[in-house]
Amino acid sequence: MESDFIAWLRRCVPAHPRLPLGLRDDAAVVSATGCGDIVVTSDLLTEGVDFRLHDCQAAAIGRKAVAVNLSDLAAMAARPVALLVSLALPRTGAATLARALYDGILPLAAEFEAAIAGGDTNTWDGGLVISVTALGELTARGPLRRDGAQPGDSILVTGSFGGSLLGKHLTFTPRVREALALHARYELHAGIDVSDGLSLDLSRLAAESQCGAAVKLAAIPVDPAAFELTRQQPAGPSPLEHALADGEDFELILAAAPGEAQRILQQQPLDIPITCIGRFVPQRGLWQENPDGTLAELTPRGWQHRGREK
Amino acid sequence: MESDFIAWLRRCVPAHPRLPLGLRDDAAVVSATGCGDIVVTSDLLTEGVDFRLHDCQAAAIGRKAVAVNLSDLAAMAARPVALLVSLALPRTGAATLARALYDGILPLAAEFEAAIAGGDTNTWDGGLVISVTALGELTARGPLRRDGAQPGDSILVTGSFGGSLLGKHLTFTPRVREALALHARYELHAGIDVSDGLSLDLSRLAAESQCGAAVKLAAIPVDPAAFELTRQQPAGPSPLEHALADGEDFELILAAAPGEAQRILQQQPLDIPITCIGRFVPQRGLWQENPDGTLAELTPRGWQHRGREK
Known part of the structure; x- marks a missing residue:
């Protein structure tokens, strides 16, 4: 649409x-x-x-x-x-x-x-x-929303990204138990699930929260399926590009204050890994954070053409 | 299906x-x-x-x-x-x-x-x-159900039936206000809306209530559109047959004890007529009540082939 x-x-x-x-x-x-x-x-x-x-x-x-x-x-x-x-x-x-x-x-x-x-x-x-x-x-905690991320919050993700086409898009486990466990135990500021692409859905969450998101590309947990896709199609996207844009990972992106994020990362309370891939920033838009701390623009990619209403 | x-x-x-x-x-x-x-x-x-x-x-x-x-x-x-x-x-x-x-x-x-x-x-x-x-x-009255009709209850209907294909199937007003007004003011035992055909949906309500329904055919309010359909296709069903089987009238069939039904019929509290078309009976199935009071089997007809799940 x-x-x-x-x-x-x-x-x-x-x-x-x-x-x-x-x-x-x-x-x-x-x-x-x-x-x-x-x-x-x-x-x-x-x-x-x-x-x-x-x-x-x-x-x-x-x-x-x-x-x-x-x-x-x-x-x-x-x-x-x-x-x-x-x-x-x-x-x-x-x-x-x-x-x-x-x-x-x-x-x-x-x-x-x-x-x-x-x-x-x-x-x-x-x-x-x-x-x-x-x-x-x-639950008593109320809904987890898209619009609660604050500049300075850590960007946390569950699981890994990319290559879902090789199987995960059909076999994924919706992160219901994970979301409920984290929401009950920690102070989460915002959340979204990754249906259309990590970079696209992250940019949506940031936009709803009226801030930006700066990603450390090297920190993104790339799924083995993304490497396999690149091996099958060497002329196509890199594994990292698959992770950023493929979509249908159905993992969670969460925002939490740095101290709370640190607790979550240390305690790793789920059966799947939780990774910090960057932080929310005051500058609207999506950014990659270079090793020297500078920000460069990153284009959100994903299944935008599906034009889902929400 | x-x-x-x-x-x-x-x-x-x-x-x-x-x-x-x-x-x-x-x-x-x-x-x-x-x-x-x-x-x-x-x-x-x-x-x-x-x-x-x-x-x-x-x-x-x-x-x-x-x-x-x-x-x-x-x-x-x-x-x-x-x-x-x-x-x-x-x-x-x-x-x-x-x-x-x-x-x-x-x-x-x-x-x-x-x-x-x-x-x-x-x-x-x-x-x-x-x-x-x-x-x-x-509302505080709880849901109106299909399974509450009792033998002896009157069969009440809103509006008129048949020929919806000529326009009403697109332009009908869902009887929300009517159902809420009647449910609040009177003691209704059961209800259903007529989507698949008056005779078919009545037989469903009776079956869920574990009783039968006896209809006085002459009492059925036949819509002018049913007469018009018969005029257009003289070899086709009669106006009464249209009323019994066409479906998509989206009127209500209601069950109420005889005294309560009498109150409703006398007070006519809606902007559309309410008509009594018969009574629920202990004998399972759908019946027509002859002028002499005897019952003859009546075959439920309607859009059964649509096979809607519910």
Whole structure:
């Protein structure tokens, strides 16, 4: 989608008393009377853009459709509550395909204790479309937001980046448990999940926080798959470029004050590594920090053309 | 979709503590910790099945995608809170089409005070798919359910039935205000909205309530559009047959004890008529009540082949 449509939509959708945080995070916080706040997010996956039915098993596609939504809940530090799954299925073999999709959907829903709260199953003459909505609940800490990073905060990331196309884009574990554990134990200022690219999503978090981000490129944890991609395509991007721009890593970027970040880094409370890759700075934009401490502009790269609404 | 897939799915989706009512109503009630109950429903509309882009204006399609979900909230007597709108758009003219869809979506959302709480806007090589999720909140009366009708209860309906294809299927007003007003003022036992056909949806409500429904055919309020359809196609169904089977009337079927039903019928508290079309009976199934009081079997008809999950 063209980004001017997204801009148009943002202008047309008025501020609403039901949306205390507006529409600037990975998921929306919705206020219901006598009920409090609930976190909601939707992702729609289409054949040919997000997956090819011939390249991957249907169960893996169903799993991914749920996992990307759980990753959005993780970015808000929300606990999964329920999922709604709507399918547009090609007529031929529709029931078989639907069952195979649910073979991937149901175990992940069970793993994260999310109820399947309905949806809509249809057949049509087109390709496969999967639309999932996830509902989450907040802990006493409230939502983790995109707009809370402060100049001086450390940039922390979970896991490693790049080369997700070789498999991780289908098999990743949404960082729900990690987000909840960190949010409960430490003072986090902001968070986002990396769906469209480390550099692009980091620049978004910085922009929402009205500051900039300076990255030490050498500190970025590059996934072995990024090296493998470069080995397969030597004329293509370097492993570091893959890490910065590939997207679909579904790891977390977090902001924390330097002292708190130091505690997290020393304690390493997760089963996966947490790495500091730089710091937030007053100068708006994305930067790389040279060894001598000077900053040079870094262009955010990623899946911008997907034009997701949020 | 084949109905055995739906049956398979129901078996595979286990009972869940988050779903106090299970998945047998028009929308699901989801329990969130520290938040209470929220009502959720999803409907997905596809080009060629639910609409043809050449036959109707895009704004009308966008409006309908929201309205069918609001109608599901009405069936539960839930107050609309928020909507998530996900689109799979054909690449050519995607932004123009998306804006036109929202020209129908936004006014209806505003009319029913529902926030647009996000969604996902994508382009692809296929046709138009619109997936909407609606969130609603319950009043102090709790949800109106499908399973509360009792033998002896009157069958009440709002508005009139049949011939929706001539226009009402796009222009209908979801009966949210009507459901909330009736649920607040009277003791309703059960409710459902008519999406797939008066006779089919009535038989579903009766089945969930573990009783039967006996209809006085002469009492059914037949819409003028049903007569017009029969005039256009004299060899086709009669106006009454249209009323029983066409579907997409998006009116309400309600169950109330005879005395309460009498109060409602005398007071006629809505801007649209409420009619009694029969009574619930102990004998399971759908029946027509003859003038002499005997019952004859009536076959439920409607859009069963759409195979919606719920």
